[in-house]
Amino acid sequence: MKSKLIYKIYMSLAFFFLYSPLLVLIIFSFNESKSRNVWSGFSLKWYLKLFSDKEILHAIFNTIVVAAVASILATIIGTIACLGILKLNKFSKKLIMSINNIPIVNPESVTGVGLMLLFVFSYNNFKILRPGIFTLILSHTTFCLPYVVLSVLPKLRQINQYIYEAAQDLGCAPFKAFFKVILPDIMPGIASGMVMAFTLSMDDFVISYFTSGTVQTLPIAIYSMTRKVVSPEINAISTILFAVVFLLLLAANFKQVKIYK
């Protein structure tokens, strides 16, 4: 059929557009010379250089620490909050949900600037919250929280309230009933919220840029590398990140297919 052919051509062009820049990055990570667009031979030296670059390794370490702490913190606070939000009256629920949406709707740069003002203000006046890794964790938790709430709340709504009551009728203490009955039911929501929080935090540049002080995360390190003399180490980082993401997504997809079968 003619339209099928057009579909295929259009789709291939779209994928060419989406993937050719990444392909260029990956190819030139194996380049012998420093040039980012003249090929002069295969080499792995940029990878070796990357793994001996203390600054970058430290930035990677910071990124993972911040993402782990912020996503766990956001997941705990967000999940507990959802339990309470459901019990509120309609007006306060609406109010809280609109506040919840502020960090999602607001441009990242405005969120970042606001947090920076807060930290600078509190440091100047109370000598607390000096921009650094701690403020970085606080800001990341802040922009992750709304996403956790949005992914846990719908799951919590679907739960049949009577099961929880039944568990208590059968002699379960309220606390234990929560862990035995409610938590397993909302676990998918909690898990997806946490994964989302983790990836958002790992990927964030703009908000970190304004709130990190002198601490470097990987995106900030990448940014300063693009400003200075560019080294193909950037390409090596991209290639590694791409490979990791690709394998993770492949694994996730594989697992899904298995569950369906």
Next chain:
Amino acid sequence: MKIKNFSIVYILWMLIFTIIPMALIFIFAFTDKSGEFTLENFFYVGRYSNVFLRSIGLGAISTIVCLILGYPLAYIISKISVDKQNIVIMLIMLPMWINFLLRTYAWMTILENNGLLNRFLSILGVAPISFINTSGAVVLGMVYNFLPYMILPIYSAIAKIDKRIVEAAQDLGAGKCNVFLKVLLPLSLPGVISGITMVFVPAVSTFIISKMLGGGANILIGDLIEMQFLGSTYNPHLGSAISFVLMILIFISIGIMNQFDDSDEDLDEVGCK
């Protein structure tokens, strides 16, 4: 302790880290260095109206390009077999997982004056063209970075449409054109609306893409804000005023987009039950 009070930590957190920063931006925007009330900052913002116009213009162009490229793609994806759809969607999302700095950097290496594209053109015998440091390069960077945000909501809106409605329209004698205009387009409108907002908001407020691909001549609102806080011209009062105006701009554009979309209320009704 009542379950109601469980949300207290969250509410305090949002109060301290979301409401107070917004309030600080507001206060800084309306005061000067000595803390006196002033409207002078907004007077200075007016001087940068060309930057605002450029940001809105480039953001709007990118959004339109994303819509024109993304809608057909979302439609085509919804036409292929279901298990293939998941793979294609995953492949469209995959580049999004790579940090946008790296994606934009990739375009730098392609568009540079002695970059890959110009090398390719010189093989064909075309004189080098300067692609980088133009507003076109900025639009390209925005489209590349934000295109998936347009495709995904439109795709999920189209995939939700009941196939029988389309068939019914065909049975009643609607041609391809009519099926699209009278059935598919109206039913996928919520996806289009959220796609437009999801592209326009980050495009208007970006500051790295313009810096990396646009050179010094294509400053956007985001760059202006960054310059006031971390750049050479340190002035948080003016920066706050610019942020405040940007925020209002975003809320107005979201408000306008919501006017076209009545599905929000339905969602609320389902949600509040």
